[in-house]
Amino acid sequence: MIKIYNGRIITPTGILNNGTLLIEGSRILEVTENNIDVEHAVEINAGGRFISPGFIDMHVHGGGGHDFMDNTVAAFLGIANTHAQYGTTALMPTTLSCEHTDLMETLAVYEKAVPLNTMGAQFIGLHIEGPYFSMEQKGAQDPRYIRHPDPDEYKQILSSSKHIKRWSAAPELPGALEFGKYMAENGVLPAIAHTSALYDDVLKAVEVGYSHVTHFYSCMTGVVRNNGYRSAGVIETTYLLDNLTVEIIADGKHLPPALLQLICKIKGVENTALITDAMRGAGMPEGPSVLGALKNGMEVIIEDNVAKLPDRSAFAGSVATADALVRNMVTLAGLPLFDSVRMMSEVPARILHLSEHKGSIAMGKDADLTIFDDNINIEATMVNGRFVFNKIR
Template sequence: MSNTGKVKIYNGNIITPYRTIANGTIVIEDGIIKQVGSANVEVPGALEIDAKGLTISPGFIDLHVHGGGGHSFLDGSVNAFLKAAELHAMHGTTSMYPTALSGDKEELYKNLGVYERANKENTMGAQFLGVFLEGPYYSMEQKGAQNPKYIRNADPEEYKEILSRSPMIKRWDSAPEREGGIEFIRYLKSKGVLPSMGHTSAVYEDVLQAFENGCTLATHLYSGMTGVIRKHSFRFAGGVESAFLIDEMNVEVIADGKHLPPSLLKLIYRTKGPDRIALVTDSIRAAGMPDGEESILGSLENGIKVIVEDGVAKLPDRTSFAGSVATTDRLVRNMVNLAGAPLCDAVRMASITPANIMGVSDTKGSLVPGKDADIVIFNDNVEIAKTIVKGRVVYDKEK
């Protein structure tokens, strides 16, 4: 199905930003939502899609994703981008930000070029909205599965050169307490790139200064950051507590049921609320692949070997998780089943909230007239029946 002409989706329960419309109808024209309502209106010449009483939801937006289906966004091939995007579309993701790890700079440059080519050819997967650079200006103590040989202080000459290479870099992560960290955040902000904090040993004073200078997002809360620490017998609030204390700080949550137990998912949900939480997969190439196999975090050439067991990726010595193997449908399902969030809030954390965080909510994140027709249809267990990207059906379970 192309995204030209008219499409009518009917006989489903539509989740809008503030309500659910029972037995609702959505009319799409040229990939844009034209009508949303309860009446099953006649649309002459439209392709009709019967939702069969299922939920019609905004498409999910993944801010932090490294790959899937056996492919990584650092593999250096257009095919890897396209196949990973198709895998995640099968699970409800309609937009994503391909994510790069701390690594070789020349490898990064190569993959920025590959991204631009893949973006033009991507017709059957989740849409690419830009690139997220995760590292390398991190805390060595909180590196997690990041390769330590690449960890370093922010280098103005280096990051200015990198940013000059591509206008598609939309977000960059760092540890704000490192030397030059605040200057780096200011520069990102001046260039319209979202600064976020992650893999950090920052305490509250560091985080507050970073927030004041434009760092408004905490990467995978709890993972790769300190909780309360002690220095010379005195306690200090770490990055986790800082994200809770600063009301306006947005947070990523890997709700795969492995990185965080139900108790912490509940705590984050109750403390930050659905308007400050973005559900992210942080998935590596092993997403959508069987458990019990070895995989690679990062590129095939320079990546780190990991094992996949218990529904999560781990370093071979099992000292740290190494990214997730989750898909967005699992995140939404877990926030309902493990955290006790209403379905509408779980969907919100996977759609309009990430859209707001990245400044794309004028076209993405909710089912209202004038926005892109990014839509998922799923059952009561958040199992995806159809995924639609800008009016095009890219996944249909029945086919």
């Protein structure tokens, strides 16, 4: 048994000052006020720091110099270990548009890496991002691999792995509605991404099961004007439809403070998840890097705490870590710490249907915890009752 005491515990209903947590095995046994005597427990003094539910990153490509599409177990474990140092206790490995054979290899490596991941953030399923995207909204996705949905292809991919939990696509493409319906019927979250869709396209997508919008504002339409007539794009339609959830890259680069505030004001904290969308440069020095696999990825440059295309014409991914996202929502968007933490824990857990076990500190839930100071500097990270990063000792 582990007892963590003298902490400010962020619970589902508020912050419990001078709180104590009891952990037995991989689960939270008790959450209580004040210090209590527990025989034979390993005691850890939180020193007045915050004890938060572990951060859940539902969209991440890499970190620590690795990308999931390097397709090695070492890369998977290195990414999990890197992000654990910044408070992430669970993450969703995310692919990029690629050759079919490369994607199949990623699925196979995921299977190998899961049982070996004992000192990093837990893998909670795969997110396939692409290749069914609008070429006009490709962003940093490699145009060589972008194509329309192919039923034979996506059905074969889905049947080959039980770990695919979400798939991002452009719903206006030929065959994309059938694709989304098939995903939803098979327990996979279909998400709207890299899209030229307009209002009617989004309505049709929602009808067949699309319920989430990937990296909101990035690579999607706003108001479109045609011969003087305006049409709502994905952004305005997402604001209008209450049943669409969103994720945002709150790295302070992809979205300015005013948009962070607007999203929270209209969509609400309860419908907005924070994501890093981090590539291999997360946790690494600035300089040249590669987006995607080392063998055939795109050259990028990391500077100003963001990845850019070499000509600096557009961003090419984030190098954010989860602690920075929470910090930015407090300092840039002006949100209370309680709400900022929810967006990095409770909200993604609910979107991914993991709330029964993850996303909040409560009796019986997984002991996924992050301990940080007043400046959200991570001091310890616990995954399923085991410290994978600990500076407190």
